Amino acid sequence: MGSADQTGSTARKARIEEMRRAQQARERRNRILVITGSVVAVAALVVGGVFVVRSQSDDDSTTASDSKASGHWVTGSDGVKTWKGTLGRTHVAKTVTYPMEPPVGGDHDPVWLNCNGNVYTEAVNNMNAVHALEHGAVWVTYTSKAKKADVEALAAKVKKTPYTFMSPDDKQADPIMLSAWGKQRTVTGADDPAVGKFFEEFVQGEQTPEPGASCTGGTMK
Numbered sequence: 001m002g003s004a005d006q007t008g009s010t011a012r013k014a015r016i017e018e019m020r021r022a023q024q025a026r027e028r029r030n031r032i033l034v035i036t037g038s039v040v041a042v043a044a045l046v047v048g049g050v051f052v053v054r055s056q057s058d059d060d061s062t063t064a065s066d067s068k069a070s071g072h073w074v075t076g077s078d079g080v081k082t083w084k085g086t087l088g089r090t091h092v093a094k095t096v097t098y099p100m101e102p103p104v105g106g107d108h109d110p111v112w113l114n115c116n117g118n119v120y121t122e123a124v125n126n127m128n129a130v131h132a133l134e135h136g137a138v139w140v141t142y143t144s145k146a147k148k149a150d151v152e153a154l155a156a157k158v159k160k161t162p163y164t165f166m167s168p169d170d171k172q173a174d175p176i177m178l179s180a181w182g183k184q185r186t187v188t189g190a191d192d193p194a195v196g197k198f199f200e201e202f203v204q205g206e207q208t209p210e211p212g213a214s215c216t217g218g219t220m221k
Contacts (some may be wrong), residue, residue, distance in 0.1 A: 016204050016207045032148050038080055046115060065132055067096045067106030073184075079194060089134065089209060096127050101171045102141050102179050105132050113165060115139075115215035119155045120167040132165060133181040136208035138199055141169040142176045153190035163203045163215050182185050 012112040071085010087105030093187035096107050103126050113124055129139055138161075140154050154176070158166045169177075178195065180202035189196050204211055 012199050013091055034095075049202065067098055067103070067108075069103070069106035073100075078197070079197070080183055080185045083184075087182055091131075092127075096130075098126060098130075100184070101173075102126065102139060102169055102184070104133060104179050104184050105175045105181050106130060108134065110217040112213075112215070114167040114218045116139045116218070118165040119158055120220075121164065122164075123165070123169060124167045124221055125219075128221065129165075129167075129182055132215065132218070133179065135163070135213035135215055136181070136204040136211050137163045137165060138203050139179040140166040140176070141168045141172055141179065142162065142166075143168070145170060146175040148190065150190040154195070157190070157195070157199075160193065161199060161203065164199065165215075181209060183207055 027183065030171060035044045035194055051197075056155075068088025068090065069084055073081045074084050083100070083104055088107040089105075091110040092107045093110075100107050109125065109127035110131075110132035111128060112135055113128035115132040115137035140158055142151055142154070149166060155176055158164045172198045176183050176187050176189065178187060178198045180198075181200075185194060185198060185199075
């Protein structure tokens, strides 16, 4: 049984690594296209003398907007909560307010938060984090009430697991929480068996809207 689990885990890691390499290649091609398009667009604006007049509401980039997330939680027998309802996936520039903390989906920033085993020691931007969840990442969050030993052990696990990231979040209800796109649960500590089960099921799991999308090349903020 142990040998079979190990073989399955090795195959899963290999599949994730293969998807990550493919996505990185796509990103390199996309950056070239974006840069080229931007240069052409700027040149056209300069030559044509085009001035864009934006409305006052558009100028306010800090105005809060709806995340296009509506619904409610349904808790399974395994303790995992599933968001039943709508989770928007539009890229927006304005600040988004989410109906849950940490958020597990909804409209988000065009740039994802790097989630290649990244451990952040300060709170991160929820809008970038949600984009990382869209890519199939698992997000570990904790409050100041979490035990230092648990935080350190979870950080060690995250650092060696692609498509995961970790950050403090004192706005959440419980000391330690795990989140994926549309999924969330509370755990008692780093040695809670639910931690490994959540990682196994939701790192690049079936809930992922964009499987194989990159967890690098985004933002570290």
